[in-house]
Amino acid sequence: MxxxxxxxxxxxxxxxxxxxxxxxxxxxxxxxxxxxxxRAVRFPKLRPSTTAISVRLPDTLLAELKILANERDVPYQSLLKVYLADRIATERRQQRRRLEA
Structure with a gap:
């Protein structure tokens, strides 16, 4: 019932x-x-808010980043965001494993 x-x-x-x-x-x-x-909805054009920051990088590191981005046909800032997100995810996984051990 x-x-x-x-x-x-x-x-x-x-x-x-x-x-x-x-x-x-x-x-x-x-x-x-x-x-x-x-009911479930999607917002495909919704973008997360961003904050502009200033990061000082060695010229050689920035040049390498731009070369890699050019090879992938993406803007170097976008590639940098992907690399940062991947590294943060890796660090968080390792942190969780350490806490579970």
Whole structure:
């Protein structure tokens, strides 16, 4: 026999985005939203926000990076991001293994 649906609480009106954020950090959304009616969506053009930084690299390292990027037909900054992401993922995996041992 299926469970009877419980009544959802009304979502409050918020005075600011900060107040709404604070509310949802502690509230259980299942009390306010019927997730059984939810459906998966995709946002293919959504890009993560980025922050510009300045990194000083030796000229030879930058030249090698640009050569590798040119061989792969990608911008050197994009290749650098891929290399950094790969290395961070490797470091995190090693860290998890050390903690599990």
């Amino acid at each position: 299926p469970k009877p649906k419980r009544a959802l609480k009304p979502i409050p009106i918020f005075k600011s985005e900060a107040a709404e954020r604070e509310f949802w950090e502690t509230a259980d959304s299942a009390d306010y939203v019927d997730w059984s009616a939810a």
